[in-house]
Every structure is written in structure tokens, then in C-alpha cells.
Amino acid sequence: MHETLLTYIRKHSTTPLTENEIEVIKDVFIPKKLRKRQFFLQEGEVCKYAAFIVKGAMRQYRVDDKGVEHMLRLSMENWWVSDRESYTMLTPSRYNIDAWEDCELLTCTRADFLDRLNQIPAINEMTKKMDDNFAIATQRRVSSISLSAEERYAELVQTYPEFLQRFPQHLIASYLGISRETLSRLRSQAAKK
Amino acid sequence: MHETLLTYIRKHSTTPLTENEIEVIKDVFIPKKLRKRQFFLQEGEVCKYAAFIVKGAMRQYRVDDKGVEHMLRLSMENWWVSDRESYTMLTPSRYNIDAWEDCELLTCTRADFLDRLNQIPAINEMTKKMDDNFAIATQRRVSSISLSAEERYAELVQTYPEFLQRFPQHLIASYLGISRETLSRLRSQAAKK
DNA sequence: CGCGGGTTTGATGATGCTCAAGCCCGGTGG
DNA sequence: CCACCGGGCTTGAGCATCATCAAACCCGCG
Numbered sequence: 254m255h256e257t258l259l260t261y262i263r264k265h266s267t268t269p270l271t272e273n274e275i276e277v278i279k280d281v282f283i284p285k286k287l288r289k290r291q292f293f294l295q296e297g298e299v300c301k302y303a304a305f306i307v308k309g310a311m312r313q314y315r316v317d318d319k320g321v322e323h324m325l326r327l328s329m330e331n332w333w334v335s336d337r338e339s340y341t342m343l344t345p346s347r348y349n350i351d352a353w354e355d356c357e358l359l360t361c362t363r364a365d366f367l368d369r370l371n372q373i374p375a376i377n378e379m380t381k382k383m384d385d386n387f388a389i390a391t392q393r394r395v396s397s398i399s400l401s402a403e404e405r406y407a408e409l410v411q412t413y414p415e416f417l418q419r420f421p422q423h424l425i426a427s428y429l430g431i432s433r434e435t436l437s438r439l440r441s442q443a444a445k446k
Numbered sequence: 447m448h449e450t451l452l453t454y455i456r457k458h459s460t461t462p463l464t465e466n467e468i469e470v471i472k473d474v475f476i477p478k479k480l481r482k483r484q485f486f487l488q489e490g491e492v493c494k495y496a497a498f499i500v501k502g503a504m505r506q507y508r509v510d511d512k513g514v515e516h517m518l519r520l521s522m523e524n525w526w527v528s529d530r531e532s533y534t535m536l537t538p539s540r541y542n543i544d545a546w547e548d549c550e551l552l553t554c555t556r557a558d559f560l561d562r563l564n565q566i567p568a569i570n571e572m573t574k575k576m577d578d579n580f581a582i583a584t585q586r587r588v589s590s591i592s593l594s595a596e597e598r599y600a601e602l603v604q605t606y607p608e609f610l611q612r613f614p615q616h617l618i619a620s621y622l623g624i625s626r627e628t629l630s631r632l633r634s635q636a637a638k639k
Numbered sequence: 640c641g642c643g644g645g646t647t648t649g650a651t652g653a654t655g656c657t658c659a660a661g662c663c664c665g666g667t668g669g
Numbered sequence: 670c671c672a673c674c675g676g677g678c679t680t681g682a683g684c685a686t687c688a689t690c691a692a693a694c695c696c697g698c699g
Contacts, residue, residue, distance in 0.1 A: 317592070347589075395518060395587050401687095434648085595654080614677065626677090626678080627656075630678060631680085646695075648693080663679095669671090
């Protein structure tokens with residue numbers, strides 16, 4: 254199970270891992286299974302773990318006063334999940350994270366991360382790369398605020414075609430910040446061409 | 447001029463700076479002045495420098511096919527500026543960055559950053575902190591996509607009250623992804639209460 | 640067969656955009 | 670000292686986009 258993670262780390266760093274480091278990683282990352290719909294984090298809790306998704310799909314969302322869910326992130330195999338704000342600042346989270354499919358995760362506490370993983374050059378390198386990628390991805394998403402519903406959808410199809418296979422349309426719609434109905438109409442119009 | 451930056455670094459790290467490191471920093475960060483409206487980066491160019499703003503205010507924006515500007519970021523003293531995507535991936539930028547007020551900057555190339563600054567523990571620590579902050583801030587902004595114009599403005603007033611002093615309303619509106627007129631109406635209604 | 644989750648379709652309405660005109664204010668030049 | 674100009678802000682009228690509400694449909698599953 255840790256193999257997937259090790260492969261991932263090697264792929265995203267140039268420094269090789271020593272035997273010792275591999276032990277630390279196996280020690281620090283605790284496997285955890287979630288069934289569909291089970292919470293990884295609930296609003297109001299502090300996010301104690303960051304998780305690497307070995308298998309499955311998850312979603313992070315906010316629930317507004319009317320009870321409507323707004324998807325903040327959708328994620329799947331080989332992605333990291335956590336509420337970064339809560340995880341790093343130790344503040345109560347405003348979001349929920351749950352499993353959309355049955356999941357296998359590798360979880361790690363902030364303390365372990367700082368104390369033990371940060372010593373490992375390969376991990377450090379990987380982390381920086383992740384931060385870069387994350388910054389770039391969210392930058393793009395922010396910049397899509399000014400686009401129309403249609404353009405936003407087109408961009409998503411470009412950027413994350415996988416999403417369409419894994420998540421139902423109403424989650425995609427929520428992720429895009431539009432209503433399910435609008436997305437449905439959009440698609441049927443696009444299909445005509 | 448470099449003093450501001452050194453203070454900033456010390457404030458955001460626990461490791462002290464050695465004499466030697468200070469020399470490196472002074473060597474690597476090249477001062478640059480921009481006059482109001484002058485470009486720091488133009489669409490299509492690769493973003494060669496990241497800059498620390500010692501004085502002044504800047505904006506990063508996209509220009510759509512109709513020629514309308516969409517603010518992606520507004521920034522001022524003690525903030526960092528660059529198009530991160532272009533800077534790290536060396537790809538042509540989709541954005542413009544220019545000075546909204548006369549500016550004094552300290553600029554640094556990606557190569558210098560990786561080769562020389564990354565050796566410095568204090569800088570490393572600071573960079574991680576910046577990445578955390580940046581991730582948290584953009585996460586919040588993304589999550590505001592699902593809010594109404596009024597709520598988005600309220601949140602901005604909370605989060606960046608400084609903006610209101612430094613930037614004209616039409617830039618704020620663009621930053622929020624709403625029209626100047628809507629913001630104007632919003633404010634006059636809010637004032638009534 | 641019936642149920643639940645998801646998608647579609649239609650009718651109606653609100654939110655926020657566009658276009659257009661007017662205003663305010665500080666700066667410049669006659 | 671006043672006229673004029675430009676940049677920014679305001680206000681109003683009409684309109685487009687998209688949300689909401691409601692009903693029907695589709696399909697896999699117990």
C-alpha cells in the first residue's frame with residue numbers, strides 16, 4: 254500500500270530515498286479506509302491529518318445557510334487532501350471533506366510531517382513541487398471567476414477531463430459555481446454542434 | 447533599500463541570517479523602479495523575475511477579447527509579485543502585471559532563487575510560510591465563487607480593508623468579478639444602514 | 640415493481656450586466 | 670480666475686444570464 258506513495262515521491266523528486274527514510278515514511282503514514290459518504294473532516298473540527306489518496310475519490314465542500322453544498326475541490330488517486338488552512342493553522346475548519354467513493358488513504362499528522370518528514374530531502378523537494386502546482390492550479394481557477402458558465406465548463410473539460418468520468422454532473426456543476434440545470438442545458442446545447 | 451526585505455525575512459523565519467547570507471541576498475535582489483502604469487510583465491512574455499514590493503502598489507490582470515481587464519491580484523508593500531505559473535514553468539504568461547503607483551521593487555531571477563537563495567535556511571522557512579499563506583488565501587478566494595456580489599464585497603472589506611484606501615473602486619469591482627456599477631450600487635445601499 | 644439518485648425540460652423571476660447620461664473633483668492652460 | 674478636460678463614481682432603463690421551482694424521466698438495484 255505504501256508502494257504507491259513511494260513511487261509518487263520518487264516521481265516528483267530527484268533525490269533518491271534511503272532505506273532509513275523509507276522506514277520513516279512507512280511509519281509516519283497511517284493507512285485508513287473510508288466508505289462512500291464517510292467523513293474525513295467535518296466543519297468545525299481541526300484538520301488533524303493530510304492524506305494521500307491511494308484509491309478512490311473525495312470532495313471538499315462548504316454548506317451554506319440554506320443547506321446547499323458548494324464544492325471547493327474534487328480529488329482522486331495520487332492527489333493530496335486536507336483543509337490546508339485548518340491543517341497548518343490548527344483552526345476549526347469551515348469545510349467538510351468526505352469520500353465520494355470507497356477510499357484507501359495514507360494519513361499523516363502535521364507534527365509528524367514537520368518533525369520527521371521535513372528532514373527528508375526528497376519529501377522536501379516534492380512538497381515544493383506540490384506547492385507550485387497547487388498555486389498554479391488555484392491561480393487559474395481564480396482567474397476563471399470572470400468567465401461565463403459555458404467558458405468555465407469548457408475550461409474544466411480541458412483541464413480535468415477525468416472529473417467527468419468520476420463525478421456526477423451535479424457535483425461538477427457545484428464545483429463550477431453554477432446550477433445543475435444550467436450545466437445540463439449547456440451540455441445539451443454543446444452536443445448539437 | 448534591502449533593509450525592508452531583510453526585516454521581512456527575519457520576521458517570517460526563526461533561523462537568523464549570517465553575514466554571508468545577507469551578502470548573498472543583497473547580491474541577488476536587484477532594485478528596480480517602476481513608474482505608474484509601467485509594465486512589470488506583459489502577456490506573452492516569460493516572467494523572468496519575482497519581485498518584493500518595497501514601496502508602491504501593483505496589479506496583475508488578464509485582458510479579454512473585448513479588451514476588458516480582469517484583476518487577478520492587487521498587491522502592495524511587503525507583498526511578493528510574479529506570475530507564478532510563468533515564473534516556475536518558464537511558459538509565456540497570460541497576464542499583465544503593472545504598477546498602479548510608482549514602485550520600488552527588489553527583483554530576483556528563478557535561477558538565482560534556486561541556486562543561491564535556496565541554500566539559506568531562513569529563506570527556505572520563509573518561502574514555506576509564504577506558500578502556506580498563499581494557499582490559504584487563494585483557497586478562500588475560490589470558495590467565495592459561490593457567494594453573491596454583496597457577500598463577496600463584505601468579505602473583501604473584512605480581509606483586505608487596505609485595498610479600499612489604495613485602489614479605485616473600479617479595480618476593486620474587477621477584482622471581485624463584478625461590474626463597477628454593481629459595486630457602486632452595493633455601497634450606496636450598504637451606507638443607508 | 641417500485642424506489643432512489645441523477646438528469647432533463649419548461650416556466651418564471653432575480654441578480655447583475657450593458658449602455659448611456661450626468662456628476663464630482665482636481666489639474667491644466669488660456 | 671475661470672473654462673475645460675479626464676478619471677472616477679453614480680444613477681437609471683432595459684436586457685441577458687443564470688437560479689429557482691416544479692414536474693417528468695431514466696435507469697440500475699433490491
